[in-house]
Amino acid sequence: MGDFEVKDEDLAGRIGKLETSHGVLETPLFFPVVNLLKREISINDILSVGFTTIITNAYILKKNRIVKQDIHKDLNFNSVIMTDSGAYQILEYGNIAASNKEIVEYQNKIKPDIAVILDVPTGKLEDKEEAKMTVDETLRRAKDVESIIDSENIIWTHPIQGGRFLDLLQYSASEANKRDKYKMLALGSPTVLMERYDYDTLVDMIFTARSSISRGKPLHLFGGGLPHLIPFAVALGVDSFDSASYILYARDNRYITRSRTFRLEDLDSFPCSCPVCSKYTPQELLEMDDNERVKLLAIHNLYKILEEIRETKIAIKEGRLFEYIQEKAFSHPSVYSAFKKLLTYAEYLEKYDPRVKGEIKGLFLFNEDSIRRPEIIRHHMYLESIKPLHDKAIVICGDKLTQPFISDPSISKIVKDNYMNADIYVAYPFYGLIPLLISESYPLSQFEIPKTLSENTIRISSDKANSILKSKYKRVELIECEGSMLHIMPI
Ligand SMILES: [Zn+2]
Incomplete structure (x- = not known):
């Protein structure tokens, strides 16, 4: 019993x-x-x-x-x-x-x-x-x-x-x-x-x-x-x-x-x-x-x-x-407070959140709170854990690309010219960075985001991307980043 x-x-x-x-x-x-x-x-x-x-x-x-x-x-x-x-x-x-x-x-x-x-x-x-x-x-x-x-x-x-x-x-x-x-x-x-x-x-x-x-x-x-x-x-x-x-x-x-x-x-x-x-x-x-x-x-x-x-x-x-x-x-300010408090336990939620779900559902990402959801936290942990293959990273700002990024026609030339001497990433809100080679795997191309993002979302996403690049690479080169949402710093 x-x-x-x-x-x-x-x-x-x-x-x-x-x-x-x-x-x-x-x-x-x-x-x-x-x-x-x-x-x-x-x-x-x-x-x-x-x-x-x-x-x-x-x-x-x-x-x-x-x-x-x-x-x-x-x-x-x-x-x-x-x-x-x-x-x-x-x-x-x-x-x-x-x-x-x-x-x-x-x-x-x-x-x-x-x-x-x-x-x-x-x-x-x-x-x-x-x-x-x-x-x-x-x-x-x-x-x-x-x-x-x-x-x-x-x-x-x-x-x-x-x-x-x-x-x-x-x-x-x-x-x-x-x-x-x-x-x-x-x-x-x-x-x-x-x-x-x-x-x-x-x-x-x-x-x-x-x-x-x-x-x-x-x-x-x-x-x-x-x-x-x-x-x-x-x-x-x-x-x-x-x-x-x-x-x-x-x-x-x-x-x-x-x-x-x-x-x-x-x-x-x-x-x-x-x-x-x-x-x-x-x-x-x-x-x-x-x-x-x-x-x-x-x-x-x-x-x-x-x-x-x-x-x-x-x-x-x-x-x-x-x-x-x-x-x-958003039903009541006190409920919002409870939600924000719950987000302080995001690592605990991530620990129990299942890695694999039967049917794949795209993520709906809204604002900086969405950065605390398990899938994004897990992606950031993954970015921190990867060992670079090269000293140099090439970052393509992904705002105008279609998903999945690897199939976007403008990407193939960049890949062909650079993959031998640099690790290639797409900079993207919420995720910070998406390694191009795995950009088709879940949930890196299965998501929806709003056209207009809060400043906080952009700042947190940019900071995440910059801190990862800085900790792993001697050189960072940007492509297509003019007028992009994220602010990525070249090195
Ligand atoms: Zn009733």
Whole structure:
């Protein structure tokens, strides 16, 4: 139980298969939080949107005797159920009336597919000593119950705590990673950061947790329910999410879209064609009875979350996750900040980004951010590693050439006259330099760039080309560089 197999990868994100007692799940996936005390929306409503999994709170189930024996039978739900432990209640109310051992034994008995020990969330603790206590106590509790958890039938989750203290988080993650009976790890406490629009810190936290644990273990993000953040978390290596945002927002008349949220009263028409938005106008929803409106808004919100998960998967399959998050970055300045923060981990993304993808897709390159995508970083690493064959380099400025460069009629004469005594390059934006002899190989002639480029893009590309030429050649001769975009320095 809990075998995880990666099927497809892009950046540090992946599509995987996770084996559970009630079938194989395809990740990335989202578990809608179901509160069985407040049945504003039924499990069937959630299924009708297209979800096949739910998460519910084991502490609430136990305390209110909702489930006594088998969770699937008692809830009449035959698909994958994850139970959370009650840690969220600790965040809300300070403590709960059950021990870790009781909660674990209860989950062993009711047999959800995925379960979580009763951890101590760091939440919004600002004091590092207190945050450290939550980390130590969570690790102690996981170790304490390791011998009694039923890992034959249930995938047990080890929470990672530490909040915004990245050294604590790293310690928590690497210690959790050592406990092999826990097949899934889960990063806690991001909700607080999302409420504050502090998405950069969230990126730091996800990176820290993911890079401190084995690649083979799935990573869950507690409370990650905003569609505009899902692809960023996936790009860093998050495999699953859960959240109650869809219903919490609905209660507050907030309408989620893939890029932002609206207040229902601010909308004249719906920018969506889900069954709810096709049938009603914002005005009609506002005039409805509260319960009915909350349910319908929650259903719409769930559609948006599911769409985002699906779109992110498509981007991974197509090898376009970078371009997808680059596009999403402009949905809000805080999201753009998260994107820029993610680019500071570009070398990490490059490390996991697959070298070979089934079908070759040309790169869409836009601005200096595109220079941080794995394919370009990899090309720059290649340029730095090559050993020159001659003391002299000939650089042809590629602005006016057709691709692939080697087939351009004006190139053949230059090659014929010079290949015996010089290494020949094409200077080109983003790539800096393209060695002419390999200019047909992917992705050196499979890309699209805008006609007008930012000054930064030109400067960074020129600097890269110049520094490589300077480090490798005694002489650099330029051809066709009059009026070219890049500024290459002859030597
Ligand atoms: Zn809708």
